[in-house]
Amino acid sequence: MRNPLKRFQSTMAESATVGELLSGARPGRVQSVGRMQVLPLLAGDAPTADLGDPASLDISTGDYGTLCFGNSGSGTALVPSHLAVMVSQAAQDHAMPRAALVRAGTKRDYRNAMCIQQSQGGLITSGSHRLAVLPPALREAASLLPEKPGYDRLWPAVSRFKASAGVPGSADLVRFMKHFATELDCFTAEFECVEDQIGAVVLMDGAVVGVERAPSHVYWRSMWEPLIRFCYGAEAVRRGVAGDVPAAPSTRVPLTRPAAPAVAASGGDGADVVALLAEAVRDADTREQQAVETVAQATADESVVVGVDEAIDRVAVGTVVGDGLMGAYALDGDTPVYASLTARGTLAA
Template sequence: MRKFLRTLRRSPAESATVGDLLAGARPGSVQSVGRMQVLPLLAGDAPTADLGDPSALGISTGDYGTLFFRNESPGPVLVPSHLAVIVSQAAQDHAMPRAALVAAGAERSYTAAMCIQQSQGGLIRHGRHRLAVLPPALREAASDLPAEPGYNRLWPAVSQFKNSARVTGAANLVQFLKRFATELDQFVAEFECVDDQIGAVVLMDDRVIGVERAPSHTYWQALWEPLIRFCYGAEAVRRDAAGVPVDLGGRVPLGTSRGGDGADTLSLLAATVRDANAREQAHAETAAEEIGRASILVGVDEAEHDIAVGTVVSDTLVGAYALDGETPVYASLTARGTL
């Protein structure tokens, strides 16, 4: 393993590449809908780890800006980077600025959480709640803020995100989610979580916008809907609402087929589809290889026994990662400059 994997616990930051965090994963078949592509990352020879199921955590708020987590499982649970807790209660929804770890059978308070629903008061009652992940622009804003108390510090970014989608009003992310609920539901239905999947490289308008790698297939299944609906789906819907032109870039149009009888036409069409799929797969894999070479800085925020959790920063990407011993088992990175 690279030197940074051995020295992270002693050093405030080490240089690495995105590919270091994805070691062993192999690409699956690309899925394309509109302006977005998802290249699944399959476990293959990649190391995995049991870091629990974040959807099984008991979550509540004790005051504005503090999230409480209760882990009743026999092992540690990783709280994913930029987790958002969306509840149907009359309560202020909250989000995390980083990833975090909750030890086995433990309770933990995180006092640097952020309110994302300015116009809604009330505290979240303890229980299992629907999880989300912040859209990329809000993830960037959250990562750039210091991880210290300040419940309202993300409100300017929430307002900017909403306004760009022509949703006016307070810094209330839920208003955006309700306004585009139908579009987001449709978006989720068009992508599929596949067997052995532990992550994905996400492209939007021909640019890599996200790199995700979960510690296990079970963990990925818990993250799939929060990521596709609330994070990347929300960004695609925002761009549509803002009138951002669709850039297919390396996507391959089918064109037209001309032939004699119907059988020949169908054969030509099938061949055209196969060729287009192959070229689109190659384009997505090339984009994934390029982002894999991107340089990043990584540093440890916290450690529990053999598990270390830290942040990732660079000029182009922000997010978090986790190590099991000296081995990367989790990464959640989004591109800067999406808004």
């Protein structure tokens, strides 16, 4: 298969498909909770790379709009796309507008970060902090903003996001997370990070809302909770509170009530009913898996435009823009090993 990613070490934009960014990953068994479904992406023979562990990054803020990352590892570290840092200390929480790289054994100041807690002052002290990822609507807004300093430039989008869920007050994303903490706790606990998983296709109301592919198992395990709770979980909770009506046909398959057995088997007809119910569950699971994989394949076939933002040695990171998805990707040499894409138009302006 032709690899359009081959020339990505230049700064020119290239055309690719979402599937090519996920090359080698295979689907696992779909998990469904409420209006959200997660299709795990399993590594199998997919290429992987050691781009550090996001949880091991030393993170602080130098001033408002500057996130500082320390990489004590022996290789280049990848800062996840739209990473958000929300701390318990009295400090202004921040988020990244895209992905970034940090050289081994160095510290990098990223001066185009964004404040996400308008009403709180103070700087984040250096250390390991709980990680989060912006909800899809804020990820889109962050990607569309000019790549320039301006710590308050995401506040209008944060205000719209909160207001759509009926949470009053300033542009403070932490207030939304605290307001729905119980719902997010329960929601997150119902999904499972499975063996050999390096990513996921996330559907909501029958449509793909996100595509994630990590460079390694270690990387994915660190990003699982930040993505499921703070990104996609927050969006699922927001939609439920806002009463959003699904725009796409549902990929959830209802369980069909089994017919009563015509003749009672030995041991009583109860055993027959249980067997029929088990068969109905297997049938529903199979049909739901097929429905989700069909939608995911259509997304994999979508064309996107990709280009390199920066490179360190053989590792490159850049942006992805398509009609339906946008986000970031990373290459190890000319091989895609990371993708974090979110659906466009999840929240009307």
